[in-house]
Amino acid sequence: MMNIYGMNGGSFSRKLGKVKLLQNENWTNERFMGGGARKINLRFLALKTFLARFSEAEVAHTALEMDDKKKKKDVKVKSDLQDYLNQYKPPDQRILITENITFNELDQIPVYCDVTEKLEDLVIPERLAFDYVDCSFVNKELEPDLVKAIKMSEKESNQIICDCAVHDLLCYENVNCPCFKTNKAMREHFSEKNSKQSAFHSLNPILISSPFNIAYENCGFACSDECACEGKCDNNSLLIPHRYLFPLEIYRNDIDMGFLVRSPVFIPAGTPVMEYTGEIVDYERLRKLDKFDFEEHKSYILKCTYEDDAVFREFLKTLNFTKDYEKLLLKLYTNKNFYIDPTNFGNVGRMAAHSCCPNLEVLRVYRKSLSPAHVSLIMVTIEDVYPGTPFSFDYGPEYAEKLKDYCKCGTFACRNNQKTDEFKNMDSHNLSLVIEKIHKLRHQAYKKEVLRK
Ligand SMILES: [Zn+2]
Ligand SMILES: [Zn+2]
Numbered sequence: 001m002m003n004i005y006g007m008n009g010g011s012f013s014r015k016l017g018k019v020k021l022l023q024n025e026n027w028t029n030e031r032f033m034g035g036g037a038r039k040i041n042l043r044f045l046a047l048k049t050f051l052a053r054f055s056e057a058e059v060a061h062t063a064l065e066m067d068d069k070k071k072k073k074d075v076k077v078k079s080d081l082q083d084y085l086n087q088y089k090p091p092d093q094r095i096l097i098t099e100n101i102t103f104n105e106l107d108q109i110p111v112y113c114d115v116t117e118k119l120e121d122l123v124i125p126e127r128l129a130f131d132y133v134d135c136s137f138v139n140k141e142l143e144p145d146l147v148k149a150i151k152m153s154e155k156e157s158n159q160i161i162c163d164c165a166v167h168d169l170l171c172y173e174n175v176n177c178p179c180f181k182t183n184k185a186m187r188e189h190f191s192e193k194n195s196k197q198s199a200f201h202s203l204n205p206i207l208i209s210s211p212f213n214i215a216y217e218n219c220g221f222a223c224s225d226e227c228a229c230e231g232k233c234d235n236n237s238l239l240i241p242h243r244y245l246f247p248l249e250i251y252r253n254d255i256d257m258g259f260l261v262r263s264p265v266f267i268p269a270g271t272p273v274m275e276y277t278g279e280i281v282d283y284e285r286l287r288k289l290d291k292f293d294f295e296e297h298k299s300y301i302l303k304c305t306y307e308d309d310a311v312f313r314e315f316l317k318t319l320n321f322t323k324d325y326e327k328l329l330l331k332l333y334t335n336k337n338f339y340i341d342p343t344n345f346g347n348v349g350r351m352a353a354h355s356c357c358p359n360l361e362v363l364r365v366y367r368k369s370l371s372p373a374h375v376s377l378i379m380v381t382i383e384d385v386y387p388g389t390p391f392s393f394d395y396g397p398e399y400a401e402k403l404k405d406y407c408k409c410g411t412f413a414c415r416n417n418q419k420t421d422e423f424k425n426m427d428s429h430n431l432s433l434v435i436e437k438i439h440k441l442r443h444q445a446y447k448k449e450v451l452r453k
């Protein structure tokens with residue numbers, strides 16, 4: 001069998017000579033796995049990156065150069081894709097479980113159930129039984145090191161905040177803004193050398209520019225409410241999610257799928273749509289739970305720091321923090337993994353579905369300082385998301401095995417779809433061409449069905 005990257009054949013390497021990212025066979029994310037033996041295959045995310053990075057003309061040109069056998073396959077692919085263009089239209093009668101799951105007037109998210117007709121039949125699943133929190137937090141009793149870090153970070157020299165607004169200045173690209181300086185330095189420090197860095201600006205798109213270690217390398221720093229600008233500047237990639245710019249709806253239209261989240265408006269690629277909030281926990285603490293609880297937590301937690309993170313430790317040493325704070329931070333980034341755990345306390349982020357071909361990627365943004373207690377996870381669109389499309393992200397390596405048997409994402413590349421071996425075994429490059437076509441078809445349908453009307 002051809003390897004899934006398809007780049008072992010001489011012809012592709014030749015044609016894609018300048019596309020360095022496709023030549024590398026190591027499309028895996030070791031660091032994401034904390035250096036373990038298992039590796040995550042990032043091909044889908046990489047493909048989206050590929051599409052975001054190169055002009056349509058370049059992609060089309062490459063498509064033209066494909067051999068005849070592939071072309072025939074493409075024709076068949078096209079007709080199958082029609083199935084994925086139709087968006088879900090809810091029934092006229094819907095059961096409204098709650099008008100607002102957030103309890104925040106500015107952030108109204110209703111929850112609908114469209115799978116039961118009679119109210120008596122309605123079962124509220126446990127998935128909805130969590131306390132809603134707008135921001136991530138630390139349990140004071142259970143995470144003493146994080147509490148210590150927060151306390152120490154309040155000292156002036158350990159804080160990264162700015163007073164640009166006092167001088168009527170905006171923060172982004174302001175070389176005197178400590179927040180922007182950290183933002184820039186972080187991106188440069190964590191990204192592969194010579195790679196284009198994604199901008200972590202308040203309104204400009206966050207376009208992922210490297211397929212390697214996406215969640216790790218694309219990491220930013222934002223202004224906060226402690227700054228004179230109160231984060232209302234152009235250096236705050238949490239601005240959009242915290243202003244609840246996009247209306248969201250939670251709904252269930254398939255008894256097997258559970259609840260999903262979608263927006264009735266168009267959201268362009270590179271937009272941080274929502275935060276993924278929860279309790280910031282040390283993984284070791286979760287491992288001490290009994291098996292059943294551990295499994296439950298495991299199905300929601302997302303990594304926010306990386307075990308034995310030498311790159312992060314290097315970075316910390318450049319920041320002139322006090323010695324005791326630096327020492328504590330070095331400890332927290334050595335042999336430790338912190339996760340955001342929304343099992344008991346979380347937000348709408350935990351309702352986003354898994355997909356083998358997702359439309360969101362989860363990235364890290366720090367504010368105020370750099371301990372694991374200062375991290376936020378933002379969910380950024382990696383493709384244009386058309387109105388009504390459910391949000392999804394790849395739940396990641398811990399699920400890869402399970403997904404083979406249980407995934408119901410229904411995307412053409414689903415790891416559990418027996419009928420789509422063709423796509424499952426397709427190499428990354430060809431898959432990217434298919435995704436490109438889906439986008440074009442969706443865009444045409446959107447223009448015809450929505451914009452022209
Ligand atoms: Zn500033
Ligand atoms: Zn600032």
Ligand SMILES: [Zn+2]
Pocket residue numbers: 162164170171179223224227229230231232233234235
């Ligand atoms: Zn600012």
